[in-house]
Amino acid sequence: MERPPGPWKLTDKGRATRARIVRHSAELIHTHGLRATNNEFIRNAAGISGSQLTHYFPTKESLVLAVIDWQADDILEFHRSERFKAFDSVEAFQDWADFYILSGRRFEDGCSLGSLASEIVKTDLDIHDELARVFKQWHDIFREGLERMQQLGRINASADPAQLAHMFLAAYQGGMLLAQIARDISPLQHSLYAAVDHLRTFVTTPDDSVSP
Amino acid sequence: MERPPGPWKLTDKGRATRARIVRHSAELIHTHGLRATNNEFIRNAAGISGSQLTHYFPTKESLVLAVIDWQADDILEFHRSERFKAFDSVEAFQDWADFYILSGRRFEDGCSLGSLASEIVKTDLDIHDELARVFKQWHDIFREGLERMQQLGRINASADPAQLAHMFLAAYQGGMLLAQIARDISPLQHSLYAAVDHLRTFVTTPDDSVSP
The missing domain is CATH 1.10.357.10 (Tetracycline Repressor, domain 2)
Structure with missing residues (x-):
């Protein structure tokens, strides 16, 4: 399995994007629950594209981790x-x-x-x-x-x-x-x-x- | 809001069907979570039609209650x-x-x-x-x-x-x-x-x- 890039391997800009995705995902999951939080919600909340999301988090596991x-x-x-x-x-x-x-x-x-x-x-x-x-x-x-x-x-x-x-x-x-x-x-x-x-x-x- | 029929207003057969829906819903919700338990899962598990389900439980609230x-x-x-x-x-x-x-x-x-x-x-x-x-x-x-x-x-x-x-x-x-x-x-x-x-x-x- 391809491992997603950890924050330590990213540029400053990449780290900031990754952190933004995690923060918005955490908020969405906490408010609406894990199951109700899908990729579309996360993309909209964090203001990112689908390919950006899968670049940082190729699987739901990697994002929830x-x-x-x-x-x-x-x-x-x-x-x-x-x-x-x-x-x-x-x-x-x-x-x-x-x-x-x-x-x-x-x-x-x-x-x-x-x-x-x-x-x-x-x-x-x-x-x-x-x-x-x-x-x-x-x-x-x-x-x-x-x-x-x-x-x-x-x-x-x-x-x-x-x-x-x-x-x-x-x-x-x-x-x-x-x-x-x-x-x-x-x-x-x-x-x-x-x-x-x-x-x-x-x-x-x-x-x-x-x-x- | 129209209230669903309580178990006390039902025939024996109606009561049994209602109880079966509740039991299967409880199991599904406990295993998979509230959000993941949709009408289709419940109909299949309890072996009932969509109109039967809405007869007993017109809303998700009434079923979860x-x-x-x-x-x-x-x-x-x-x-x-x-x-x-x-x-x-x-x-x-x-x-x-x-x-x-x-x-x-x-x-x-x-x-x-x-x-x-x-x-x-x-x-x-x-x-x-x-x-x-x-x-x-x-x-x-x-x-x-x-x-x-x-x-x-x-x-x-x-x-x-x-x-x-x-x-x-x-x-x-x-x-x-x-x-x-x-x-x-x-x-x-x-x-x-x-x-x-x-x-x-x-x-x-x-x-x-x-x-x-």
């Missing part, structure tokens, strides 16, 4: 930002939950990556591995933060970092879907804050934090 | 079954979590209702209210069980039944999606068991269960 990567970069970069200090404290998780509840961010749009994932798991597009890889990286950010908290004695040894990391990710994905369904932020608020509350039950007291 | 109700009946009936004793104990929630993890039920298929919901929130089909109503009923089953646990002194007064009910629902929806993405049951197992663990932190000890 680029959309996944683009959305993943966005989400992973946000989670790796200075703000959350690599999730090494309860305060960082609280701040993360507060971001979705208190910042005025629109919950109505849901999670772009989770929403795309829920469509992809029902298709036979050959992109499941890439999707799994991206969610694993997201999980790893939480898990590594929780492991560090444990090493620093901030949470006790009974906490299971891999389990708690999935708890946070599921609370976010599930809470977002429920909030979109209810058209009300409460389900997301409840699920995120319950997850942080649960993390708090593992916080060490001065008594049990003496041994590393 | 019937699919939602059909799936909701299934899920709500399961949650209201004797087995879970109206969710009035930690053991009932543990049994519920175990059902998804230990019974050998296929997590790969995801939650039929959650999966449909994630598509519906992106469409302009006028069925959001019905979807919200069904998820509220599901939430109510958990919430009422938790309220009863609190009244019975099984969990303490600091527990928030509405919050914990959303925690369970989000853990299930989010965990299912993550398990489908990972093609591994661990995320679902982790999120459901973390939710039950969190409920356990509210269980009263003999000391604080004396006041009702």
Whole structure:
């Protein structure tokens, strides 16, 4: 199979065109769904010709893969930002939950990556591995933060970092879907804050934090 | 708008045909997605004519509403079954979590209702209210069980039944999606068991269960 040109092999102009196609495709897919987003919509939205589109993305797989990567970069970069200090404290998780509840961010749009994932798991597009890889990286950010908290004695040894990391990710994905369904932020608020509350039950007291 | 005939106005044969259309539509939508399921697929799968289909379901809304109700009946009936004793104990929630993890039920298929919901929130089909109503009923089953646990002194007064009910629902929806993405049951197992663990932190000890 001929591989599409990756962004690193393109001229500046080519990179800009490729990025424009990915951005418009991501928006169309998020608003209308993966199946409803056809080549014609993408060509019109990005202002490109059919041959330009197939030059950069010869198959639907290659385009959806680029959309996944683009959305993943966005989400992973946000989670790796200075703000959350690599999730090494309860305060960082609280701040993360507060971001979705208190910042005025629109919950109505849901999670772009989770929403795309829920469509992809029902298709036979050959992109499941890439999707799994991206969610694993997201999980790893939480898990590594929780492991560090444990090493620093901030949470006790009974906490299971891999389990708690999935708890946070599921609370976010599930809470977002429920909030979109209810058209009300409460389900997301409840699920995120319950997850942080649960993390708090593992916080060490001065008594049990003496041994590393 | 002309309303389609509800199942209660039909003959036995009419009811059976209507039920067959709904069942096949539900399967098609769950496997291929809402948008990819067109009238032709449904007619072929259910073995009916176009005029039969429009007789029972004159619009896509009316058919999708019937699919939602059909799936909701299934899920709500399961949650209201004797087995879970109206969710009035930690053991009932543990049994519920175990059902998804230990019974050998296929997590790969995801939650039929959650999966449909994630598509519906992106469409302009006028069925959001019905979807919200069904998820509220599901939430109510958990919430009422938790309220009863609190009244019975099984969990303490600091527990928030509405919050914990959303925690369970989000853990299930989010965990299912993550398990489908990972093609591994661990995320679902982790999120459901973390939710039950969190409920356990509210269980009263003999000391604080004396006041009702």
